[in-house]
Amino acid sequence: MIIILLGPPGVGKGTQARLIKQHFSIENLSAGDLLRDFAKKNKDTEIQKILDSGELLPASVVNEIIKDNLQKVNKNVILDGYPRSMMQVKFLLEHFDQKNLSVIHFFTNHHNLNARIEGRINCTYCGEIYNKFTNELNEDKCVKCGKKQLSARADDNQVSLQNRLSAYTENTLPVIQYFRQIDKVYDIDASADIEIVFKEISKILKTILS
Numbered sequence: 001m002i003i004i005l006l007g008p009p010g011v012g013k014g015t016q017a018r019l020i021k022q023h024f025s026i027e028n029l030s031a032g033d034l035l036r037d038f039a040k041k042n043k044d045t046e047i048q049k050i051l052d053s054g055e056l057l058p059a060s061v062v063n064e065i066i067k068d069n070l071q072k073v074n075k076n077v078i079l080d081g082y083p084r085s086m087m088q089v090k091f092l093l094e095h096f097d098q099k100n101l102s103v104i105h106f107f108t109n110h111h112n113l114n115a116r117i118e119g120r121i122n123c124t125y126c127g128e129i130y131n132k133f134t135n136e137l138n139e140d141k142c143v144k145c146g147k148k149q150l151s152a153r154a155d156d157n158q159v160s161l162q163n164r165l166s167a168y169t170e171n172t173l174p175v176i177q178y179f180r181q182i183d184k185v186y187d188i189d190a191s192a193d194i195e196i197v198f199k200e201i202s203k204i205l206k207t208i209l210s
């Protein structure tokens, strides 16, 4: 089963994907991480620039990277950050059976999004995600791995957030509508605390995977 996480930028999908991985041992493919890795490996500054500005990458590039990585996994997998447009949905359905797809849709209000995005810090060593407003961090040290490699993501700023929100409204809302029509969508209110959201997601996952 491919479990697709959809929701606006900063809604907490990445955090929940990591919790799902820890508690359910389900592999986690983040489109953003895959593309950043790809950019790093290829030292492709054009791709890096596009990623930092919050714009969408050329469809063909994204599609091939996602397909290659999905095809390597032959069990349940969480897919975060893809598909973001109906073009990507069509591509996905050309290569993967619709009956093996489920969608978890995260919704929240804009106020929450701003606070989460502005406070977001990642550990560049182990990938753990923190928020400087809500986590007590000692000397910028990662609680999980102990490395001093915490940094804010280059694309986490206001202009980029507005770009990503408009791209989401324009391109991704139709994706949610599409999957809703074929009864694939489970909605989750992501404005609650992380633990509460995760409890709800756990219930949904048990339904999906039963």
Ligand SMILES: [Zn+2]
Pocket: 123, 124, 125, 126, 127, 128, 142, 143, 144, 145, 146, 147
């Ligand atoms: Zn770490």
